[in-house]
Amino acid sequence: MEVTQVLFNAQSIDGTVRKNAEESLKQFQEQNLPGFLLSLSGELANEEKPIETRKLAGLILKNALDAKEQHRKFELVQRWLSLDATGKSQIKACLLQTLSSPVFDAHSTTSQVIAKVAGIELPQKQWPELIGSLLSNVHQIPAYAKQATLETLGYLCEEVSPDVIDQDQVNKILTAVVQGMSASEGNIDVRLAATRALYNALGFAQANFSNDMERDYIMRVVCEATLSPEVRIRQAAFECLVSISSTYYEKLTPYIQDIFNITSKAVREDEEPVALQAIEFWSSICDEEIDILEEYGGEFTGDSDVPCFYFIKKALPALVPMLLETLLKQEEDQDQDEGAWNIAMAGGTCLGLVAQTVGDDIVPLVVPFVEENITKPDWRQREAATYAFGSILDGPSPENLIPLVNVALTFMLSALTKDPNSHVKDTTAWALGRIFEFLLGSAVDLPIITQANCQQIVTVLLQSMKDTPNVAEKACGALYFLAQGYEGEGEPSPLTPFFQEIVQSLLTVTHREDVGDSRLRTAAYETLNEVVRCSTVETAPLVLQLVPVIMMELHNTLEGQKLSSDEREKQSELQGLLCGCLQVIIQKLGASEPTKYVFMQYADQIMGLFLRVFACRSATVHEEAMLAIGALAYATGADFAKYMPEFYRYLEMGLQNFEEYQVCAVTVGVVGDISRALEEKIVPYCDGIMTQLLKNLSSNQLHRSVKPPIFSCFGDIALAVGEYFEKYLMWAMSALQSAADLSTHIAGDDELVEYTNSLRNGILEAYSGIFQGFKNSPKTQLLIPYAPHILQFLDGIYMEKDMDDMVMKTAIGVLGDLADTLGNHASSMIQQSVSSKDFLNECLSSEDLLVKESAQWAKLAISRAISV
């Protein structure tokens, strides 16, 4: 096959030609993968070939080795590993040869391909000579080849995990990289490539950072690079410092003073990309110290692996003024730009983190700045003062902040209405939101909101909702937190008298002409949701009145015809907001009998609207509508059966949506709602649902977070349909058993432990539902064969000692359910299990009430099972 021509054609502007070329490439790949890869690597290596085809050949090679989707990636890796070794070494030889090509596109693409191959082979202990051959002649080759080699090392470190490469090779890599970075390296591109490579290689340098001399050397080279005349090198060097700050926090003491000098110079004088990284260094130190201090504060006092060196606290007197200076460097119109990120924003963010790190100590350093600037004629100063004040509201104690807030509040309310600058108003509304977010409901005797100022606050916020979209959005946000401050309070909320007015204003905002291009409409609906959630019994009739209003809005979105794809997206977004709002209302009204009763008159119409929302799309299901239907099913109870014939297809569609796994997860939850609502009336739909759920479990395409809820859902269904579950018992139990085997032992990081516990919880909830579902049925004995394994599972997770309270509660409950349902059939098995003794006793003396309650139940059930 003449691959050059095909690769040319694959970039043709003529669609037909391009399509044919792509088709033949695909066929080639499918019919003869080794030949295909070899041709491409030959093309890439051949200096006679045009740049375009070499570059594309490299790209296709890369894509044949890696993919974003986990399952596809796995497939590609397996295919590469199964190829004949001779073919592979030919390909690899071509790649190494191309690395020293003078053509930039050729060697730069190649360095990525080599890293991908290394990512597959090194963990398998294959291609052991790679690093040696990359480094063998690094000093003798021309600069462009040196650059390519360093880039390859960088990508390689990104691809493979540190434990794959032995220390000897790590040392060689680091030596080459650090030498390439040093000031003596005359070539800018080489030095830049080396600096970027170090960024990726830092994770490999644990041993080297423990050695004082080596660490000093690396740190010196990095710090020198921050002073390079080339801006890209300075930026890359600061990126290295940021990475070092989190990876080697505990090694920083000797360098922190120098780093402070370097960063503060960069923040004040350097170009923005560099200054941003310099600020990021301190934000990152804050992150570290917040984490460490949080652990100190927790129950593991003093046991933290890493001590806190209080770098921020020590740097405070110099750090805060530096950050306050950055606040004055705002960009015009930064509030209108969603993606904006500049020195002022980074500085404010860092200031907020510093406040969280040091608490009260920051207040006296910031207050003078606020007082000095808040009334200045230059808007930049007023805005910076407000931003600074807003930034420090999370961290210091309420006792310290509330007196300041009480003084500032009147001024801020007046600024929000009267300041001539929109930027200042935006920040003022945001800062008010922060006051409400962090200081309402704090246990202090000094209330911020009183009968006297409540009216004024509400009036000002509602007024600001008529301001420019960005100010109005922040005003909505402030109202959101104001409402949240009175959530679940026993006493009547001071907002109650304004409920109608607030709702009306928010609805008006959603209809603003200019609402389309900003987040404003979303903010207005989200605030409406929170206002409804936090409403009290006095305003329930007003919430009820809102139902037909939102229904009408949703109805209107369904009337539009022949939409462009852009319009359709907007329509779908609006439908999402409205369904979300209805969901909140349904959940609110459904939670108390009298309001539920009145609300139910709308149920048929609302369900009709949701079904129409589904029908707007062909292949996917609207997540928000699905969530809302779950709430509706709960409120409706068994009557929900009448909607099932029409609704079922969308339920199935939701369960099949692997791509948007959130939709799938939400749908699984709704199946649970419907099971509880319909009970045995769900039977006609069970075949379809169970088939799909089992399919989902066995798929490796589905995001793993959906699997635990699927197991819980088995329990919901079993509890609803009782012995009818027999049909699915064998399949469900076998899926549960293999998941149980996998989840008994965990070896991994916190995230994996957390996931495994959620998986255990799902499995256990399934067992509970199945046992309780079969109770008092003649088919109980069908469960007996599964009991030994389940008891083993309980014993297993008990011995592992790493379950959380939630799992503990569910697990001991399962023991009770097993005893309750199987009775004396299981008595000897139960008595032999560790769970029925040590585990049960541990749970009986648990501090957690839910665990204790479950344990008491289990004890009672066991005592009966073994006494009969």
Place this chain on the structure above:
Amino acid sequence: MAPHDNRRPFKRAAISDQQKRRELSLLRQAQNRRDAQQQARCLASSILSLQSAAPESQPEQSDIELETVPEAEQESEAFSKDLDVRQASKLRGPEVRKWFARQLMLPEWMIDVPDRLAQDWYVFARPAGKRCFVVSSNGTTVSRQRNGSILHHFPSALPAGAKIRDGSGSAQSYCILDCIFHELDQTYYVIDMVCWNGYSLYDCTAEFRFYWLNSKLEESGACNAPSHYHKFRFSAVPVYNCDQSGLHAAYTGVVPYAKDGLLFYNKHALYQTGNTPLALVWKDENCSQFVIDTDGKGEIPSQQQVVLELQDDRKLVTSDDPPVLFGCLDGDIIEKSGLHTGNLLRFAIGDGGLSFVDGKLEKADLIYLGKSNRARAFADSYSKGFQLKSL
């Protein structure tokens, strides 16, 4: 220039309400799942506690230390909600009266017509007789009156109601029926079903309970004529929808028992112990021979009477929750009669009757008669007073 990977632009919205909605949904679903499980377990725990409370008949031998659930541990709602009839039977004196009084659903007097009467309500003619709980368990059946005193102790064809059944299931099952014992034909008329064969119906609507009652009672053979193992006949009462014809049938229809008013039950109401506005009683001379109080000999006293509870501040209140204040007792009467807080006192309603302003009792002309019968467990309800006035 984009912010650092983990850096959220500080001034952008801090919250994702969509994420919040998802999380709240998950919380609600988890709560509902817990409730459903709890309910399933609760059914069992009521059976279990029946058993564990009878240790003498079941000697326990096991490695695990067995104990009946101590009272203190029953605080958790899951364990205390379902009644433990057997334990309650061991209570004595006022304790037992109080306990049983709390378990029955008590109708209020009908003082106005509820909305959607025709759609949402049932009506049936209340048999005249003694309201009681009939409990069958462990091979025997006991009926207890409102005040907790035992009316009969007998074998019955109810599940677990006699010692003849060999099925192992019957030992674990039990029934609780809300009945009226009709002296004339010696029949228990079942007006509501609280538990059947171990299955709790507390959390079921009246609609379901009545359906269950009609299908299960007949099935069990409890409606058969009395025999050696079935001492009293049980019977369901005809229940009608509250439309025109239903009301007419209940009001005028011929039934095998003497009528004592009409009972109205809201179809959607669960079995709720104590006074509830979702069950109502109506009496007039056409449907009840006891429209007004009669004395022990069936004679109408010259004045209508009402029983009220004395509180420690000398106030006289009804059994309603919250109690309704009917009056205040003179200090000297209390001293002279040696009355204590909590005593139930019988009053006659004098010629002044009861005066109401805006639907609230303003003044009651009460004449103290004496302490009420010792067997009374609680005071009359406000709505009784109200209906007396409207007669």
